[in-house]
Every structure is written in C-alpha cells, then in structure tokens.
Amino acid sequence: xxxxALYHKIRMEEKREDKxxxxxxxxxxDNFIIMNIIYQTNAYISxxxxxxxxxxxxxxxxxxxxxxxxxxxxxxxxxxFVERVDEFI
Numbered sequence: 851x852x853x854x855a856l857y858h859k860i861r862m863e864e865k866r867e868d869k870x871x872x873x874x875x876x877x878x879x880d881n882f883i884i885m886n887i888i889y890q891t892n893a894y895i896s897x898x899x900x901x902x903x904x905x906x907x908x909x910x911x912x913x914x915x916x917x918x919x920x921x922x923x924x925x926x927x928x929x930x931f932v933e934r935v936d937e938f939i
Contacts, residue, residue, distance in 0.1 A: 851910060853919035856885065860929060863887050863907060873930040876917065883917045885910045 851859075864871045870890040877884040886909045912920070924931050 851912075851916070853916050853923060856910060856912070856916070856920055857923045857927075859907070859910075860887065860924070861927075864929070869906075873932060874924065875932045875934065876912075878933065878935045881913075883912045883914065885912055885917075 860874060872888045872890045875886045875888050877886070887907055889906065921931075
C-alpha cells in the first residue's frame with residue numbers, strides 16, 4: 851500500500867461513528883514499520899450493543915520509504931501519531 855492509500859485509510863477511520871479514532875501508532879522494527887490505528891478505549895461499547903461492535907482494522911506493514919512519505923501527510927492534517935522503536939533482546 852502506498853502512502854496516499856494509507857492516508858485515505860486513516861481518514862476513513864477518523865470518520866467512523868461507531869469507534870472514535872484516537873491516534874496512529876508506528877512500531878519501528880529492524881527493516882519495517884508496523885502501523886496500528888488506535889481507538890478510544892471502551893468508547894464504542896454500549897450496554898445494548900456490546901456483541902456487535904466492529905473490530906479494529908488490521909495492522910499495516912510499511913517500508914521506511916512509505917513511512918517517510920506518510921508522516922508529512924499526517925502532520926499537515928494534524929493527525930496525532932506515536933513512534934515507537936521495538937528492540938528485542
């Protein structure tokens with residue numbers, strides 16, 4: 851997936867009414883980055899509809915080039931994101 855397609859995916863998740871979007875999390879690993887969309891905790895579970903809420907979207911795996919193209923798009927739009935470096939011992 852290219853940076854524009856990922857940006858569009860994030861924008862679509864921002865517009866969801868059933869699960870309030872919170873931020874995007876990037877987990878940097880050796881040669882790739884995993885992108886997760888994070889939602890507000892328990893904001894989408896109601897007592898009358900707790901069995902049918904939609905699941906989170908699957909994580910996306912990005913290369914460094916796509917990640918560097920996506921970051922300015924998120925900054926320009928004011929979309930909050932977090933960068934983490936996962937180091938395994």
